[in-house]
Structures are given as structure tokens and as C-alpha cells.
Amino acid sequence: MPSRSYAGVDVEVGEDGFFVHPEQWTEEMAPVIAKESGVDDLTPRHWQVVNFMRAQYMAKGDSPSVRLLGKASGVPVKELYELFPKGPAKLAAKIAGIPKPRSCI
Amino acid sequence: MGDTIEKVSVIISKGSLDGIYPGLIMANGARAEGIETNLFFTFFGLDAINRKRHEHIKLASVGNPGLHMATWLGGFPGMASIMTHYMERHIESLDIPSIPEFIEMIADTGAGMYACKASVDLFRLEKDDFIDQVQDIITVGEFYERAAGGEIIFT
Numbered sequence: 001m002p003s004r005s006y007a008g009v010d011v012e013v014g015e016d017g018f019f020v021h022p023e024q025w026t027e028e029m030a031p032v033i034a035k036e037s038g039v040d041d042l043t044p045r046h047w048q049v050v051n052f053m054r055a056q057y058m059a060k061g062d063s064p065s066v067r068l069l070g071k072a073s074g075v076p077v078k079e080l081y082e083l084f085p086k087g088p089a090k091l092a093a094k095i096a097g098i099p100k101p102r103s104c105i
Numbered sequence: 106m107g108d109t110i111e112k113v114s115v116i117i118s119k120g121s122l123d124g125i126y127p128g129l130i131m132a133n134g135a136r137a138e139g140i141e142t143n144l145f146f147t148f149f150g151l152d153a154i155n156r157k158r159h160e161h162i163k164l165a166s167v168g169n170p171g172l173h174m175a176t177w178l179g180g181f182p183g184m185a186s187i188m189t190h191y192m193e194r195h196i197e198s199l200d201i202p203s204i205p206e207f208i209e210m211i212a213d214t215g216a217g218m219y220a221c222k223a224s225v226d227l228f229r230l231e232k233d234d235f236i237d238q239v240q241d242i243i244t245v246g247e248f249y250e251r252a253a254g255g256e257i258i259f260t
Contacts, residue, residue, distance in 0.1 A: 066137050067202065067210065077213035086139030104130055105201055 006032050011097075018093065018100045022057065025097025034095045038086055042095075046083050049075055050096045053089075057098040065089055065103035112141040112255025114248070119260070120149030122164040122189060122204070123171070126196075128260035129153075129207050136214035141255065144211065145248055146239075147221035151228065154220060154235045159205050164189045205236075212238035217251070219243045 001020060003010050006029035012020040017036075019025055030050060034042050042050075052073040056064045066089045070077035080088035089101045113135045117128035128144070135142040152158040166172065166179040166188045178184065193203070202210060212218055220235055220242045232242060243251070 066133075066214070067200075070210065070213070077210055078215075081136070081213070081215050087137050089137060090139070104134060 014100075016100060019097040022054075022096075022098045025054075029097065030095050033097070034091075037091050037094055039084060039091065039095070043083075045075060045079070046092075046095075049073055049080065049083065049088065049092045053092045053096040054098060057093075057096070063089065063093045063098050063101035065101055065105055067103075067105050110135075110138075110140055110256055112252075114143045114145060114252035114255055114257045116145045116147060116257065116259045117150035117153055118148045120152035120158075120162065122162050122192060123169070124165075124260070125150065125153045125162060125204055126201075126207075128258070129204070129211060131258055131260070132216055133207065133211050133214065136211065136216055142211075142214075143217040143219065143251055145219050145221060145243075145252075146224075148224045148227075151220055151224055151230065151235075153204060153208065154218065154239050155230070156234060156236055159208070159236065160203075162189075162204050164192050208236065208238060219248065219251070221245070221248070 001012050002015070003012050007026060009024070009026070009029070011024040014020055031042050034046070039046065049069060052069065053064055056062070056068070066077060066080060069075065069080055069089060069092070075083070084091040093099065093101055115128045115132045117125055119125065132142050132144050146154050152162060163185045166174070166185040167176065169179065172179065172188065218239050220239055222242050222244045225242050232239070
């Protein structure tokens, strides 16, 4: 299993770069992962999505889809794609240190 | 980079529930992966973006062996509506959006939406007959220009 070093800590990631153990994630790692994924500046709006992703995952054991993000995160779909042009649910999950969303919608 | 898809054009050519959903799922899924996406509606697929019709898309209950139902039964009055209702409830229970909501969401993801000129002329339709998310009515040549450099998915 590959590993990466974020904020001075070695974490285990899958082939696609997503965290294998979400509990290894800390807030300081988020900006580094974001930069790696093409999001240079994590604004409060980005954080709103990242925090929502993580809270949902912790509560439900599942990474939310874009549709759920649009409905429940307080950030509409249009803005989600402005914040994360390369795929909001996928990128926000990566930055939040949770598994890749597996929803088809 | 050669093994990633950067751009797709999804063509929706059928006007039944089962003819429209797959293309919408392919388009939405492409955007979710950060892939540049255009949706092109042609022939009966135009019903999916027709203001008056997109809320009344039906499942084909005749000539649809996938339903595993006797053909004569599928032709009974009201059968298409009953089967559609049943399918819609099932779709909703899986938290999949209705066709109008799905199309609105896909437009919000930044996907382009276009109607095929030949079909629009054939059905004597105009730009006003379509939902606001439709950007333009384009010719097949213009479609290929927009699709250039990407994958084309025909449904």
C-alpha cells in the first residue's frame, strides 16, 4: 500500500491517493492535499464542503455524492463545480481524508 | 495522460424513461469526474428537454422484453403509466432525481446542452419549446465541432 507524507505525518493511501484510514487525517493536511489536487487556495466555502463531507462520512460511513452535497451542504451544485472544477465530491473526499464516493449519481 | 478521458459528448436519441436515464447518468458521472461534458438531444430524445413533455416521460411497456411481461398485457390501456409510476417510485427510493431535476442538476455542473437541428425541424419545434438549460439548436456538423477531441457516447 503506498504512503504519503502530509504535514509531517506518514499516512497510508490507496492507489488513487484516497486515505485508507480516515482517522489519520488532520486539518493541517487538507491544504497540502488540496494543492496536490489542483485546489490552490482552501477558502471558507471549500472548508464548508470538506467539513460536511467528513461529518457525513463519520455519521453514515459513506462519502456523499454531488447531489447530496448540493442539497445539504449549503453550497449549491453550480458553486461546487466552481470550487472543485475537477469533480466536487471526489476532490472534497480526497481533501477530507475519506474514501472516494461510490455513488453513480 | 493518454489513459484518461478528458471530454465526452453524450447523445440521447430515445424518448422513453429507460432511453433517457442512462445518458443522463453517463453525463452527470462524467462531470463528477471532472470530465468536460456536452449533452446532445436528438429525435425522440428531445422530449427530455421539451418544456411540456419532460415531466411526462414514460417507460416503454410494449416491445420491451426487459420487463418480462406478456406483450398483450403491455398494450393494455394505462399499462405504460402504471409501469412508469412503479419505476419512478423505485428510482426515487434510491434517491435518484426525476428527469427534470436531473437535467437541471447536470446543467448546473457545467455540462453543455444542445438540441439537434434536424430533429427540431422534423417535429416543428422552436427554441422556446425547450427548457432554459438548452443552450442552442445545432447542426450535426456543429455537434462534431463541439465533440472534437473527446469521446462520443450514443444512447
